[in-house]
Amino acid sequence: MDLRELEAFQTVVEAGGVGCAALRLHRAQSSITARIQQLESSLGVALFERDGRTLRLTAAGDALLGYAGRLLELAEEARAAVRLDTVCGRLRLGAMESVAASRLPLPLAAFHRDHPEVMVELQTAPSRELIARLQAGALDAAIVGDEVDSARFARVPLYQEELVLVAAAGSPLLDDPRRLNGKTLLVFYGQGCAYRRRLEQWLQTLRVVPARMLEFASYHAILAAAAAGVGASLVPRSVLDIYPQRDALSLREVPARVARLRTLLAMPRTLHAPALTRLADALRADVARSAAAGKPSR
Numbered sequence: 206m207d208l209r210e211l212e213a214f215q216t217v218v219e220a221g222g223v224g225c226a227a228l229r230l231h232r233a234q235s236s237i238t239a240r241i242q243q244l245e246s247s248l249g250v251a252l253f254e255r256d257g258r259t260l261r262l263t264a265a266g267d268a269l270l271g272y273a274g275r276l277l278e279l280a281e282e283a284r285a286a287v288r289l290d291t292v293c294g295r296l297r298l299g300a301m302e303s304v305a306a307s308r309l310p311l312p313l314a315a316f317h318r319d320h321p322e323v324m325v326e327l328q329t330a331p332s333r334e335l336i337a338r339l340q341a342g343a344l345d346a347a348i349v350g351d352e353v354d355s356a357r358f359a360r361v362p363l364y365q366e367e368l369v370l371v372a373a374a375g376s377p378l379l380d381d382p383r384r385l386n387g388k389t390l391l392v393f394y395g396q397g398c399a400y401r402r403r404l405e406q407w408l409q410t411l412r413v414v415p416a417r418m419l420e421f422a423s424y425h426a427i428l429a430a431a432a433a434g435v436g437a438s439l440v441p442r443s444v445l446d447i448y449p450q451r452d453a454l455s456l457r458e459v460p461a462r463v464a465r466l467r468t469l470l471a472m473p474r475t476l477h478a479p480a481l482t483r484l485a486d487a488l489r490a491d492v493a494r495s496a497a498a499g500k501p502s503r
Contacts, residue, residue, distance in 0.1 A: 206247045208280055211244070212277060213237050215274060223241075248265070250263070275342070292320045293323055294322075294323060295326060298327050298328070299327075299344045299346070299347035301329065301335070301348060301350060301399075301468070303366075304348050305327060307441065308491075311491060312490070316487040323480045323484075325484075331399070335349050336351060336471070339353075339471060339472075345476060346472040347472075348468055348470050350366070350399030358471045358472060359471070360470070361472075361488070364467070368400060368404075368441055369439070369441075369442050371431050371440055371454050372434075372455055373432055373453065374455045382459070383411055383413055386413045387415070388416060391431055424444045429450070439463075470488060
């Protein structure tokens with residue numbers, strides 16, 4: 206089993222047949238067929254069921270497909286690691302939706318200008334879901350608001366977020382947090398959001414029980430609902446700062462133990478990718494530039 210056989214196998218599956226795979230790889234169909242046969246011979250199993258011109262993966266072929274992708278990615282990673290003058294390849298980055306909206310546009314734009322050969326795939330999700338994807342190998346790195354296993358993951362401290370309570374301009378809900386008792390809270394969907402857990406834990410200490418929690422998939426939607434008087438929410442000030450209808454909202458600061466939350470860039474200790482190292486450097490530089498400019502937590 207060699208990489209060329211795995212590449213042929215993966216391309217046949219993705220392209221839907223030997224002919225299309227041959228066109229994609231600029232090879233003769235006979236060459237692709239020979240590589241598949243060599244791979245099947247070396248493994249001692251059939252990878253495809255052949256029904257005329259149609260190929261369907263066998264159970265063994267389906268099992269091999271995931272490993273083939275990982276092995277080919279690892280080979281590309283190794284090539285990139287030894288090409289000291291070139292940073293290239295694919296980088297799967299996860300981030301909380303709030304960070305992706307308010308923090309990442311400028312550093313990612315700068316990173317793309319400096320390293321145009323790197324394709325960054327950005328995925329957004331709550332912190333706990335991002336950590337699960339990182340553990341499963343579906344992400345190369347993630348910016349999260351939760352602690353991660355330091356034995357498995359290297360951690361780069363990034364942005365110091367300040368959480369504030371928001372509601373419609375002039376809302377009496379902000380006069381005293383206890384007024385949220387029996388009212389509506391606006392939260393990010395699911396239980397994996399670090400900010401949502403902060404809000405819930407804080408209200409528990411105040412013995413405040415909201416009547417309902419409305420879940421949203423974006424902070425801009427949360428802020429729009431708050432501005433319309435639907436309820437109150439705990440959001441990062443960095444997101445509030447870029448909201449275009451900021452005047453429609455009032456805010457209230459909360460105790461520092463609730464308000465302060467440090468985000469981290471987490472990445473597997475076993476992953477040594479030049480592109481990831483450069484991205485971490487770009488994020489550190491953005492934090493330093495923002496701090497020098499006097500902007501909080503940047």
